[in-house]
Amino acid sequence: MKILRPPELSHRAIALKPSLTLEISAKAKALQAEGRDICSLSAGEPDFNTPDFIVEAAREALLQGITRYGPAAGDPELRAALADKLSQENGIATRPEQVLICNGGKQAIYNLFQVVLNPGDEVLLPSPYWLSYPEMAALAGASTVLIPSSASDGFRLDLDALEARITPKSRLLVINSPGNPTGRVMQRQDIEALAELVARHPNLLVMSDEIYEYLLADGEQHISFASLSETLKDRCFTVNGFAKGWAMTGWRLGYLAGNATVIKAASALQSQSTSNVCSFAQKGALAAIQGSRDCVKDMARSYNLRRDLLIDGLQAISGITLIPPKGAFYAFPQLPERVTDSMEFCRRALEDEGLAVVPGVAFGDDRCIRLSCAVSRETITKGLERLQRTLSQF
Numbered sequence: 599m600k601i602l603r604p605p606e607l608s609h610r611a612i613a614l615k616p617s618l619t620l621e622i623s624a625k626a627k628a629l630q631a632e633g634r635d636i637c638s639l640s641a642g643e644p645d646f647n648t649p650d651f652i653v654e655a656a657r658e659a660l661l662q663g664i665t666r667y668g669p670a671a672g673d674p675e676l677r678a679a680l681a682d683k684l685s686q687e688n689g690i691a692t693r694p695e696q697v698l699i700c701n702g703g704k705q706a707i708y709n710l711f712q713v714v715l716n717p718g719d720e721v722l723l724p725s726p727y728w729l730s731y732p733e734m735a736a737l738a739g740a741s742t743v744l745i746p747s748s749a750s751d752g753f754r755l756d757l758d759a760l761e762a763r764i765t766p767k768s769r770l771l772v773i774n775s776p777g778n779p780t781g782r783v784m785q786r787q788d789i790e791a792l793a794e795l796v797a798r799h800p801n802l803l804v805m806s807d808e809i810y811e812y813l814l815a816d817g818e819q820h821i822s823f824a825s826l827s828e829t830l831k832d833r834c835f836t837v838n839g840f841a842k843g844w845a846m847t848g849w850r851l852g853y854l855a856g857n858a859t860v861i862k863a864a865s866a867l868q869s870q871s872t873s874n875v876c877s878f879a880q881k882g883a884l885a886a887i888q889g890s891r892d893c894v895k896d897m898a899r900s901y902n903l904r905r906d907l908l909i910d911g912l913q914a915i916s917g918i919t920l921i922p923p924k925g926a927f928y929a930f931p932q933l934p935e936r937v938t939d940s941m942e943f944c945r946r947a948l949e950d951e952g953l954a955v956v957p958g959v960a961f962g963d964d965r966c967i968r969l970s971c972a973v974s975r976e977t978i979t980k981g982l983e984r985l986q987r988t989l990s991q992f
């Protein structure tokens with residue numbers, strides 16, 4: 599009898615790590631389905647529904663028959679509206695042909711990496727980092743060079759450490775503010791100092807992932823890296839999307855903005871891979887971008903209250919190091935020194951206490967865990983109690 603062997607996977611597929619955050623959420627959901635009382639602070643998405651006027655616009659588009667293929671680079675009206683938004687709100691003078699509509703911020707990053715990185719190139723990545731960046735760099739054949747930072751200084755980017763790691767192979771620097779998983783918001787003086795550093799290295803490109811731009815604590819301001827200097831503008835790419843600010847994670851709508859030649863190449867890649875983003879979903883996004891920001895502000899206010907609750911609770915636990923995060927909806931506390939393995943800690947938290955949180959090792963810091971505040975106040979309070987109980991077993 600002939601034995602059928604599974605097909606050999608490509609080197610690329612073998613090297614790929616599945617997303618640990620999605621894995622933890624799935625495990626928590628499976629335990630919940632078995633009837634376990636699970637308290638999950640592991641989600642990476644808003645707990646709001648998409649605002650009605652956006653849903654209504656997509657519904658209307660469906661009813662009007664906007665159900666066919668569209669231009670691969672995106673609905674021209676949406677590209678123009680986003681060019682306008684970037685120019686007015688973010689201070690980045692942008693033309694419509696400099697904007698590519700993608701399936702989420704994720705595809706925007708993937709496309710950019712595919713069209714600017716070559717095998718052997720290095721991506722400079724401040725750590726802790728969002729876990730998809732190194733995997734996407736690897737898919738483009740590039741390696742990742744980390745710039746470490748620590749919880750005790752609020753995960754501030756050390757510019758000397760960054761500059762020391764720049765080599766002739768350095769091609770792209772990634773920044774992400776407000777940041778996932780740290781919730782850190784880069785301050786104007788930090789961004790200006792970074793822009794000066796980048797100006798000294800003319801071969802270096804910058805990708806600024808601004809997907810959490812609207813989720814800011816009171817008194818914080820979002821500054822787009824590409825708005826800082828005309829001379830750097832051609833080397834800076836902005837990634838953004840509708841998922842976090844407008845509670846549209848499932849819609850899969852993001853965008854990439856920057857130099858028109860690169861956008862054209864990314865659009866060609868998209869045309870040969872996924873084509874246009876869902877046509878009627880883009881009409882929902884158009885309504886979002888053209889509409890009032892009140893809904894976004896209301897949701898941000900709600901996360902702020904819950905972030906404060908989470909921060910206060912974490913800071914009250916002895917041995918935890920946490921400089922309050924100022925944006926996104928995460929806290930990334932450092933656990934007491936006796937906890938040496940974040941994966942093992944999270945496994946025990948889930949199995950013994952029914953608490954789902956994400957191990958810091960997934961984001962490059964094994965001393966930390968990530969907790970989300972995009973859950974109810976009761977869940978936060980319960981989660982903090984369970985965290986304390988897990989810690990007492992270590």
Ligand code: PLP
Pocket residue numbers: 642701702703704705728774777778807809839840841847850851852
């Ligand atoms: N960038 C960061 C920092 C994120 O946290 C996420 C999602 O978690 C994304 C990009 C991707 O977002 P999207 O759902 O638009 O693909």
